[in-house]
Amino acid sequence: MSKEKxxxxxxxxxxxxxxxxxxxxxxxxxxxxxxxKDIGSSxxxxxxxxxxxxxxxxxxxxxxxxxxxxxxxxxMVGSTGCTSLVFPMVAVHNIHSLFGNxxxxxxxxxxxxxxxxxxxxxxxxxxxxxxxxVDIGLDMxxxxxFRQEKFxxxxxxxxxxxxxxGQESGLMQKGFVAKMAPVGKLFDKVRLPEIARxxxxxxxxxxxxxxxxxxxxxxRNAVHIAxxxxxxxxQLYTPCILEIGKNSMEGLQEMRxxxxxTERFAYKEYVSEPAKQLLAELAxxxxxxxxxxxxxxxxxx
Amino acid sequence: MxxxxxxxxxxxxxxxxxxSMGIQLPNPGEAHINGVIVSEDKAYEEAAKQFLMAKVPxxxxxxxxxxxxxEKAAKKATAVRHLYNTLKECVQPGQTxxxxxxxxxxxxxxxxxxxxxxxxxxxNLTIWHNKIDCCMFIGVHCHxxxxxxxxxxxxxxxxxxxMCAQAGHEDAMLSFRDAxxxxxxxxxxxxxxxKGTVQPRLTSAKSGASN
Numbered sequence: 001m002s003k004e005k006x007x008x009x010x011x012x013x014x015x016x017x018x019x020x021x022x023x024x025x026x027x028x029x030x031x032x033x034x035x036x037k038d039i040g041s042s043x044x045x046x047x048x049x050x051x052x053x054x055x056x057x058x059x060x061x062x063x064x065x066x067x068x069x070x071x072x073x074x075x076m077v078g079s080t081g082c083t084s085l086v087f088p089m090v091a092v093h094n095i096h097s098l099f100g101n102x103x104x105x106x107x108x109x110x111x112x113x114x115x116x117x118x119x120x121x122x123x124x125x126x127x128x129x130x131x132x133x134v135d136i137g138l139d140m141x142x143x144x145x146f147r148q149e150k151f152x153x154x155x156x157x158x159x160x161x162x163x164x165x166g167q168e169s170g171l172m173q174k175g176f177v178a179k180m181a182p183v184g185k186l187f188d189k190v191r192l193p194e195i196a197r198x199x200x201x202x203x204x205x206x207x208x209x210x211x212x213x214x215x216x217x218x219x220r221n222a223v224h225i226a227x228x229x230x231x232x233x234x235q236l237y238t239p240c241i242l243e244i245g246k247n248s249m250e251g252l253q254e255m256r257x258x259x260x261x262t263e264r265f266a267y268k269e270y271v272s273e274p275a276k277q278l279l280a281e282l283a284x285x286x287x288x289x290x291x292x293x294x295x296x297x298x299x300x301x
Numbered sequence: 302m303x304x305x306x307x308x309x310x311x312x313x314x315x316x317x318x319x320x321s322m323g324i325q326l327p328n329p330g331e332a333h334i335n336g337v338i339v340s341e342d343k344a345y346e347e348a349a350k351q352f353l354m355a356k357v358p359x360x361x362x363x364x365x366x367x368x369x370x371x372e373k374a375a376k377k378a379t380a381v382r383h384l385y386n387t388l389k390e391c392v393q394p395g396q397t398x399x400x401x402x403x404x405x406x407x408x409x410x411x412x413x414x415x416x417x418x419x420x421x422x423x424x425n426l427t428i429w430h431n432k433i434d435c436c437m438f439i440g441v442h443c444h445x446x447x448x449x450x451x452x453x454x455x456x457x458x459x460x461x462x463x464m465c466a467q468a469g470h471e472d473a474m475l476s477f478r479d480a481x482x483x484x485x486x487x488x489x490x491x492x493x494x495x496k497g498t499v500q501p502r503l504t505s506a507k508s509g510a511s512n
Contacts, residue, residue, distance in 0.1 A: 007369040009378030012362055012402065017417045020404050088407040 006072065019047050023091050029072040036066045036212035045071060045091040051082060054248030056255060057156055057238040060209040061086055064127070064154070067219040068092065074123040074223075075113070077106045079132035082163045082240075083156060100137030102128045103144035103153060110151050123223050124151035130171040131161050134190050138170075145199040148230040152222045155192070155235045162240035173264060178243060193268060196233040202272040203232040208255035208265045218269075224282060225275045237265040307336040307474050309458045316455040318447070319471035326469045332477050333469065341477065348437070348462050348475055349491035352388055352398075353499040355435030355460070359399040360385055361419050363441030365466070367402050373482075374440075380485035381439060387489040391496040395503045401427060406445050421445040425456040434502075437462040438473070439480060447472055464488070 008016050008024055027043040028034040038044075045065040051058045061083075068074050076094040078087050079102040087094045097105040106126045113122040133141050133155040141153065159176070161167040166179035170190040177184045193206040203225045205218045215236070222232040239254045241247065246254055258265040271279065303323025310316065324336040332344030339347075352358040362381050369375045381400075388398040401419050408422040415430035421441070428436070436459055438446050443465065450461050450472035463473035464480040477484060 009367055009369045009375050011375070011378040011382040012367050012400075015362075015400050015402050015417075016367065016404060017402070017414065088409050 019043075027091065028066075034066065034069070034071075035216045036063050039066050039212075046086070047089045047091070049086045049089055051086060052242060052248070054241055054251050055082070055238075056209055056241070056251040057082055057158070058086070059212075059251075060156060060215070060236055060238050061090070063209060063212045063215040064219055065090065065092065066212075067216040068123070068125070069220055069223050070121060070123050073121055074125060075109060077102045077109065077124065077126045077128075079128035079137065081129035081132060081156075082158075083127055083129060085163075100132050100135075101140050102126045102132060102137060103149070104140040106151050106153075107144050107147065107149045110149060121227060123227060125223065126151060126153045128153075128155060129162075130155055130157045130159065130169050134170040134192055142195070142199055145196060145201055145231045145233070148200055150226050150228075150230055152226045152232045152234065153196075154222075155233070156238045157235050158238050158240040158243070159189070160240065160243055162243050166240075166243045189264060193233070193235055193270070196231075197270045200231060201233045201270075202226075202230045202275040204234075204268075204270040206235045206265060206268040208237040208259045210252055210255040210259060214267075221271075221279060225271075225278060228278055229272070229274050303336065305336060307333075307454070307472065309460050309474060310454045311456050311458060312454050314455055316451055318451065324471040326471060327476070327478055329479060332475065333471075334475050336471065344475055344477060345488055345491040346495070348477075348488055349495045350499050351435050351460050351462065351475070352437075352492055353391060353396075353495055354502050355396065355433075356501065356503055357397050357399060357431055357433045357435070358388055358392070359401055359431070359433045359436045360388075361401055361403050361424075361436055361438050361441070363403045363438065363445070364405055365442065366440030367404055376482050377440065377480075377485065380482045380489075384485055384489040384492070387492050391492050393501055396501050399431060399433065401431070403441060406442070419449075421449040424449040424453050428453060428457045428459050433459055435460040435462070437464055438470075439464040439485070440466075443467055443470070446470055 006024055006029060022043040027045060028038050039062060046061055049058050071092050074092055076092055078084050078094055078096050080099040084096055103126055106124045110124040157171050159172045160169050160178050168181035168185055172185045174188045175184050193204050196204045203222050209215055218234055222234055226232045237255055237258055239251060241251045305322035307319045307324060319336060327333050327338050330341060331338050332341050334344060334347050360381060366374055366377045366381055385400045392398055403419045406421050409420055413420045415427040419427040446463060450470055453459050453461055461473045463470040463476040465476060465478055466480040469476040469478035
């Protein structure tokens with residue numbers, strides 16, 4: 001669907017709920033330089049959510065949705081978990097997959113979109129939790145990367161199965177005791193970013209969602225690289241404040257503490273050579289565009 | 302021929318799909334009332350009667366007419382508005398026609414606002430809240446309309462009409478097929494024609510939906 005299609009029939013405009021009217025009037029569909037700074041001044045692509053108060057996942061959702069470069073032509077694929085409670089309130093096409101097979105669905109979807117809409121940019125973004133990405137869906141995750149499927153995989157890593165009460169996940173840190181894992185994790189956190197790199201991902205980032213500008217940058221990079229070159233992977237720390245015994249106001253601090261240089265979510269980035277070249281080209285184009293706009297503005301003045 | 306009849310509910314928690322009970326869809330130029338194939342003209346008359354009898358006759362326009370995908374969709378939206386305006390002009394005091402949109406099919410969680418919208422995954426909420434006793438679906442994709450019509454038949458006593466752009470709906474109590482601007486306008490004409498000839502059921506036990 002292109003943004004030209006997002007129009008309400010005039011004869012029935014007045015009966016449309018206000019959130020839909022706002023989406024048409026002031027959402028940033030089609031805006032080239034959309035980003036997290038639009039939050040507050042335009043309609044967000046998330047209406048309301050049912051996550052817990054202070055949940056860092058809600059911050060992540062807001063930053064990601066504000067940063068997608070092409071939301072009107074993007075399809076997100078989700079999986080069971082806290083994220084699936086949010087998708088019904090998201091104004092971007094999305095598919096809820098069976099638990100774990102999100103990357104398989106995204107593979108087929110991306111290929112079908114390329115056939116159905118040749119010559120038109122259609123982005124596919126997978127967004128799933130650590131259970132779906134690393135435990136139950138690891139096979140589908142890896143196979144998609146091996147096949148060099150051109151879409152972005154985002155893992156919301158909260159280091160356990162949060163909405164079923166706190167069971168151990170592969171991304172849980174060693175020794176951590178959760179409500180439903182009283183013995184404590186016996187082995188190390190799975191090193192999925194390294195596995196992603198070795199499996200053929202062209203852009204891999206491991207970080208928290210404490211900095212909106214950083215999330216904007218990595219989302220844009222990941223989507224652009226996936227569109228042109230091959231698979232990309234983002235592992236974002238979105239701690240479950242309930243399951244780690246924190247209060248609503250402590251999510252941000254938890255992320256800041258976990259991104260210190262020696263901690264497990266210290267910023268790590270891998271960019272393949274072709275991806276580096278693409279990013280350089282995009283940066284050069286961006287610079288040219290800004291210079292042209294500046295020149296035009298000075299001429300008009 | 303099936304003995305089963307598609308009647309206002311509440312049928313029960315999981316009403317059978319009318320198709321599984323032997324109800325067939327009408328051929329072009331026909332419609333069905335309660336699962337019995339009739340001529341289109343008879344269906345216009347019955348649909349207009351049901352609208353004029355109801356305490357809260359309601360039109361539920363779906364995404365195919367609410368959003369201006371193309372010129373045809375915008376024209377249908379204008380026709381829907383005309384039908385609603387006609388209905389408002391033709392009802393008697395005490396009857397309150399409504400026009401409630403179904404903007405999309407997301408299973409909105411945790412809740413919808415039943416005063417301003419209807420959701421196909423729990424249409425009964427809007428029907429109960431507004432005490433709707435007769436409704437018409439138009440511009441709703443068939444698979445979502447089927448789901449909603451079954452839920453409505455299962456949990457409410459609302460009379461359902463489907464103005465379907467495809468082959469019609471077995472699960473509605475009355476269904477047109479091949480909906481077009483002309484057909485919507487023709488229904489509006491029938492409502493006008495029967496104005497004052499139908500007694501509204503304002504105080505009967507049937508008024509309002511069961512919950």
